[in-house]
Amino acid sequence: MAYSEKVIDHYQNPKNVGTLDKSSKNVGTGLVGAPECGDVMRLQIEVDDETGMITDAKFKTFGCGSAIASSSLATEWLKGKSIDEALTVDNMDFVEELNLPPVKIHCSVLAEDAIKAAINDYRVKNGKEAIKFEESVVH
Amino acid sequence: MLKLPIYLDNNATTPMDPRVLEAMTPYFLEHFGNAASRNHPFGWEAEEAVDYAREQVAKLIGADPKEIIFTSGATEGDNLAIKGVYEMYASKGNHIITATTEHKAVLDTCKHIEKSGGEVTYLKVKPDGLIDLVELEAAIKPTTILISIMYANNEIGTIQPIKEISTIARKHGVLLFTDATQAVGKIPVNVNKDGIDLMAFSAHKMYGPKGVGALYVRRKNPRVKVTAQMDGGGHERGMRSGTLNVPGIVGFGKACEVAMLDMEEDTKKISKLRDKLETELLKLEEAYVNGSREHRLPHVANISFKHVEGEGLLMGFNKNIALSSGSACTSASLEPSYVLKALGLGDDLAHSSLRFGLGRFTTEEQIDYTIKAISDTVTRLREMSPLWEMYKEGIDLSTIEWAAH
Numbered sequence: 001m002a003y004s005e006k007v008i009d010h011y012q013n014p015k016n017v018g019t020l021d022k023s024s025k026n027v028g029t030g031l032v033g034a035p036e037c038g039d040v041m042r043l044q045i046e047v048d049d050e051t052g053m054i055t056d057a058k059f060k061t062f063g064c065g066s067a068i069a070s071s072s073l074a075t076e077w078l079k080g081k082s083i084d085e086a087l088t089v090d091n092m093d094f095v096e097e098l099n100l101p102p103v104k105i106h107c108s109v110l111a112e113d114a115i116k117a118a119i120n121d122y123r124v125k126n127g128k129e130a131i132k133f134e135e136s137v138v139h
Numbered sequence: 140m141l142k143l144p145i146y147l148d149n150n151a152t153t154p155m156d157p158r159v160l161e162a163m164t165p166y167f168l169e170h171f172g173n174a175a176s177r178n179h180p181f182g183w184e185a186e187e188a189v190d191y192a193r194e195q196v197a198k199l200i201g202a203d204p205k206e207i208i209f210t211s212g213a214t215e216g217d218n219l220a221i222k223g224v225y226e227m228y229a230s231k232g233n234h235i236i237t238a239t240t241e242h243k244a245v246l247d248t249c250k251h252i253e254k255s256g257g258e259v260t261y262l263k264v265k266p267d268g269l270i271d272l273v274e275l276e277a278a279i280k281p282t283t284i285l286i287s288i289m290y291a292n293n294e295i296g297t298i299q300p301i302k303e304i305s306t307i308a309r310k311h312g313v314l315l316f317t318d319a320t321q322a323v324g325k326i327p328v329n330v331n332k333d334g335i336d337l338m339a340f341s342a343h344k345m346y347g348p349k350g351v352g353a354l355y356v357r358r359k360n361p362r363v364k365v366t367a368q369m370d371g372g373g374h375e376r377g378m379r380s381g382t383l384n385v386p387g388i389v390g391f392g393k394a395c396e397v398a399m400l401d402m403e404e405d406t407k408k409i410s411k412l413r414d415k416l417e418t419e420l421l422k423l424e425e426a427y428v429n430g431s432r433e434h435r436l437p438h439v440a441n442i443s444f445k446h447v448e449g450e451g452l453l454m455g456f457n458k459n460i461a462l463s464s465g466s467a468c469t470s471a472s473l474e475p476s477y478v479l480k481a482l483g484l485g486d487d488l489a490h491s492s493l494r495f496g497l498g499r500f501t502t503e504e505q506i507d508y509t510i511k512a513i514s515d516t517v518t519r520l521r522e523m524s525p526l527w528e529m530y531k532e533g534i535d536l537s538t539i540e541w542a543a544h
Contacts, residue, residue, distance in 0.1 A: 011454055017523045033528060034541030035484035038448055038466060038475065042525035060525040063467070063488070064450040066524070 003065055004099035005109035010069035015076050020044040027028070028122025030114040038105065039063030040073045042115035045078055047122055054078045054086060059114075066104040070094045078115065083122075087131075089115055115131040142458045145505045149344075149438060149498035150293050150321060151463060155390070156346035156499070162393035163348065166386035173528060174383045175374060185385045186488075192392025196353055198242075199395040201329035208354045208375045209388055213320040216339025217244040219379065220316045223365025224285045224337070225252050228314075231402070232282030238262040239271050239481045241289050241295075245318055251289070258282070266483050267431035268297030272307060279311045288329065290319035290338075292477040294465065294494055295430030296439025298322065320344050320352075324398035326406070326437055330355055334365050342387065346499060348396030351387035354379075401499070409497050410437035411466025411507045416495060417442065419510040423517055425530070429465075429479055429492060438497040441465070441479075442490040446527040447520045452493065455516030460509055465492035475536040487526075487536070 003011075020027045027044050033040040033139035038061060046056035048057055057075035059067050073094060076127065120130040146154065166188060176182025193204040210216045221235065228239055234238065239261050248260045251322055260278045262270050270288060278348045279286075286308050291298045301317055308315040316337040322328050323338075324345030330338060341352035356378065357363045364378075371380025417440045425445035449466030465476030466489075474480075475489035484492075493513070497506075521527040529536060 008454075011451075014523060015355075019528065031525065035490070036541070037537060038486075038490040039527055040541070060523050060528060062446060062451075062524040062526045063448045065454040067448075068451060 004100050007065055010072040010098075011065040014068060014072040016058050016072065016079075017060060019060065020046055020056065020058050020071065022052040025125055026122075028118040028125065030117025030119075030121060033063070034068075034118055035062065039067045039110060041067065041110050041114045042077075043074055043111075043118045044073060045118045045122060047083065049126075052082050052084075054081050062105065063110075063136045064104070066098065066100055066107040067110065069098050070100075070107045071114065073097060074111045074115055078105075080093050083119055086115055086119060101114075104137070140359040141504050141508055145460045146507060147495050147497060147501065147505075147509065148461045148463050149501075150296075150494065150496035151320070152322065152343050152349065153346045153498055154500060155348060156397055158397055159347055159390045159393045163386045163390040166389050169406070170385075172385070174385055175372065185383075188385060188389050188464070190382055192388045195392035195396045199328075199399050200340075200355060201331050201357050204320055204356060205376075206330075206358050208340070208356055208378050209383055209384045209391075210352045210354055210379060210501075211350055211384070212343070212352040213242075213318060213339045213341035215245040215379075217318055218248050218354050218367050219354055219365055220337045220339055220356075221245065221248045221252065221285065221287055222368055223378070224314060224316065224363075225257055226366035227364050230330065230483075232280075232284045233257045234260070234280055235434060236260045236262065236278050236283060236287045237286060237287040238264060238289070240264050240268060240292055240478045242293060242318055242320070245287055245289070247521040260427075264481050267434070268292060268429075268482055269431060270296050270299060270304075272300065272303055275304065276311075278309050279307070279313060281312070283313050283385040285314050285316055286314045287318070290317045291326070291436050292430065292478060293321050294484070296436035297430040298436060300433045300434075301333045301335065305336075308336075309334060314361075318489075321439075324395065324402070324439060327402070330357070336361070337365070342391035342394055342446060345398050346388050346392050348390040351391045352386050353391070363456035369436075372382055396502060405499050406437045409499070409501065412501055413438055413440055413495070413497050414502060415503075416440060416506050416510060418499075420444075420513060423514060424499075427488065429482060429484065429488075430438065438501075440497075441492055443484070443492040444517045445488060445491055446524050447517055448490050449492055451520055452491075452513075452516055455520065456512040461511060463494045463532040465494065477485070537541060 021027045030043045040059045044058045057078040059071040061071040091108040091112040152488035170184045172181030174185040177194040197204040312334040319340045323340040336357045343349040429441040447465035479489040
């Protein structure tokens with residue numbers, strides 16, 4: 001299967017690989033996927049309490065090139081966005097930007113789930129209720 | 140100078156040996172006749188060439204030339220053997236024994252048999268990929284007509300104890316069929332010493348052309364027959380109709396002759412390279428060989444690199460090294476290799492595997508390049524793997540509640 005150039009670029013030069021302090025109150029961590037399914041994504045965001053802006057984002061991903069590219073792209077998109085803006089990121093945005101073929105759509109769903117999980121982790125840590133999302137369908 | 144890309148997927152197919160192509164060429168051009176044309180020199184030449192190739196093929200496996208049925212490949216051989224025996228011996232019984240790690244051409248044929256009213260027992264394999272002979276014998280019933288166990292596995296290279304299996308089959312008067320696609324031409328296979336009744340194999344896995352193979356069908360002690368699966372001109376002793384692929388068959392014969400000549404030296408050279416590759420890659424942490432290392436084809440290695448996903452790993456070098464992965468991501472389904480799962484491997488290890496198939500034309504320079512490329516990529520991907528980080532922190536991954544999807 002041929003990968004799009006953008007997937008290859010993210011795979012070869014992934015942006016924002018790393019780890020934020022998950023015990024910090026400003027950090028939200030989303031860990032989604034399962035080793036059995038062949039992909040696990042961990043996405044972390046650091047949020048400025050006062051402005052509600054995402055000041056930093058890091059990822060680590062176990063998975064195929066498309067999963068790595070989707071999470072790398074997610075960190076790029078999240079930085080500098082507000083939490084509310086981040087919530088509007090949709091899995092189809094990844095599919096379009098990275099030209100993912102149908103068999104790789106689950107990678108984009110995983111990336112969207114990781115963003116939501118990270119935001120909810122941050123919310124819960126800061127005494128807010130977790131947002132209930134509809135179950136993703138493409139699994 | 141090292142020429143890229145490097146081909147290390149010889150279990151999928153092998154490049155043709157130039158000696159094989161040379162033997163074939165005249166049969167595309169001046170000697171284009173139909174081997175079944177009995178009335179003119181074009182037919183006679185073609186028939187003579189096929190007869191000669193039949194001898195070359197038979198010799199490699201210790202058979203009589205009359206016992207060789209030319210086919211389009213091993214998939215056809217698997218189908219003809221299993222369906223052909225099932226139909227021919229219907230009055231004797233309807234039960235077939237096979238194993239879960241067989242090739243899809245055998246497993247799907249068995250599924251077809253089940254749909255048409257037959258009964259199939261699928262033997263599990265041990266963690267080293269070998270079947271349990273006690274279980275095999277226990278599975279035999281009065282209605283059992285066929286045991287179908289592959290000679291060597293295509294994903295992990297594990298060699299089954301065919302001789303012991305045939306002893307059990309003989310004892311109970313059951314026929315033994317073996318898919319020997321990966322073994323013939325690579326290791327010594329002798330249908331009489333091994334006690335094989337039917338055997339499928341293919342030219343393109345042994346430096347011959349694609350689209351041609353053979354089914355060995357024993358003629359003596361016992362005399363075995365299969366019901367033809369294609370109706371037509373009654374070629375190949377009535378068991379396989381269809382105009383013979385003369386150039387392909389000539390190439391197949393030549394490939395068998397070359398295999399016989401070169402096998403010992405090839406094996407020595409290739410297994411040394413395989414062992415070097417394996418030894419060096421196992422120096423990486425958490426790297427494991429899948430399947431038996433003792434009972435294994437000399438050119439195959441299947442290795443899992445824990446906490447790195449197979450397709451992601453391949454992407455690091457697949458422009459330059461042709462390899463195959465047991466990961467599901469390479470296919471449309473999300474299930475990883477059923478062969479690796481049959482060994483009892485967890486999904487995570489099955490998703491992390493690479494299959495190396497070395498060959499006659501593999502060089503040490505290529506192996507050195509491969510060792511470096513894979514080691515570098517594994518290390519790089521582990522740096523960005525959350526599982527590796529957790530493993531390094533001492534977290535037991537099996538205790539984590541994954542958001543399964």
